[in-house]
Amino acid sequence: MTQSGTKEAFERVQAAFRGHQTLQLIYLGLELGLLESLRSQPATPDALAAALSLHPPYVRVWCEVGTAFGVLAVDDAGRYRLAAGMDTVLLDADHPRFVGAFVRGFMTFLADDFARYPDAFKHGHIHAFHQHGEAFSAWVSNVTHPMQRLVAGKILPDQFGSGLQAGIDVLDIGCGAGQFVFKLAALYPNSRFTGVDADPHGIELAQRAAAINGMGDRTRFIHTGGETMPFENAFDLAVMFEVLHELPVEVRPAVMRAAYRALRLGGALFILDETWADDPRQLVEPAYHMSVLVQFSELLWGNVVYTQDQQTRLLTEAGFVDLQRGDLGGTFTLITARK
Ligand SMILES: C[S@@+](CC[C@H](N)C(=O)[O-])C[C@H]1O[C@@H](n2cnc3c(N)ncnc32)[C@H](O)[C@@H]1O
Known part of the structure; x- marks a missing residue:
C-alpha cells in the first residue's frame, strides 16, 4: 500500500x-x-x-x-x-511569447549562478547583476526585447502616444543595453530619451549601439544608479522596465524620490515588473508563475520581488499620486503613477 x-x-x-x-x-x-x-x-x-x-x-x-x-x-x-x-516560442525573437533567449541564458548564466547558491545560502552574499559582465548584460536585453516591443508598440502608445508623438522628454531608469530607448526613439522621432543604469556594461553597450544606429542626437546614456540621478523637473515620462525588483532594497526609496524629482509636474512614471503574493500559498496561481521564476533565479543577484502593498507604499512615500495598476499577459504587473 x-x-x-x-x-x-x-x-x-x-x-x-x-x-x-x-x-x-x-x-x-x-x-x-x-x-x-x-x-x-x-x-x-x-x-x-x-x-x-x-x-x-x-x-x-x-x-x-x-x-x-x-x-x-x-x-x-x-x-x-x-x-x-x-x-x-523558440526562434521568433520578436514575438511576445519568444523564450528562446531565456532558455539559452537559463542553461548557462543562471546555471553558473545556481552553482553558487549553496555557498550563498550559508553566507548570504550576493553576485549582483553588474558583476556578471558584458555578455550577460547583452543577454538580458535579448530576453526583454520581445516584451519591450509589445510595450513600446502598444502599451505605452495607448497611454502616452500623443505626447510621445508631439515630442516629450523620456527617462529610462535601469535602461540596461538601451534597447527600450532605441525602440521608442525609432517610433517617436520628436521625443528625446535619456537612459541611466548602475551597470557599466549595459551603458557601454547602449552608447556603442547609439553610435552605430545613428540615434546619438536624441538619445543619451549615463552610468549612474537611479538613486544618484541629478535631474530636476526635466522629464515628462519615466519608465522602469523590469527594474524595480532589481534595485537593492536599501536604495529603493532614494531611487523613487530621484525619479519623482526628475519628473515635471503632471509627469508620469510607468513600471513593468513582477509582484509577490501577500500569502505564499497564492504563489501556485498562474498570475505568480513569472514572479516565482524571477525571484528564485535572481535570488543571488540580491533581487527582491515586492508585494503590491510594498510597491504602493514605495511610490506614495516618494510623493507619487494617482496610482493605476494593470497586468500584461496575466503575469506582469503594470503600474502608472503621476507627479
Ligand atoms: C532586468 S534588467 C532590465 C534592463 C532593461 N530595462 C531591459 O528591459 O532590458 C534590470 C536593470 O536594472 C539595473 N539596476 C539595478 N540597480 C540599479 C540602480 N540602483 N539604478 C539603476 N539601475 C539599476 C540593472 O543594472 C539592470 O540593467
Missing part, C-alpha cells in the same frame, strides 16, 4: 525531470542549429546530422527524445519537424 501523496509527489518530481531535460534538449537544439534547420526543412536524423556535420547517432536520439517531449513531431517517412508553435 502506497503512503498517501507519495504517488503524486513522485509524479511531480518525474515531471520536473522531464521539464529540466526539455530545456537541455532545446538548448542543444538552439546551440547546434538543429531547431533552425528543422524550421526551414523537415528532415530525417541522418539528413539533419549531415546538414550540420553532427554525429548521426546523437542526432537520432535528440530527435526521438525531442518528439517524446513534444518539441518535435515526426511523420510516417521518419522526417522530423518542429511541433506546432515551437518555431514561434
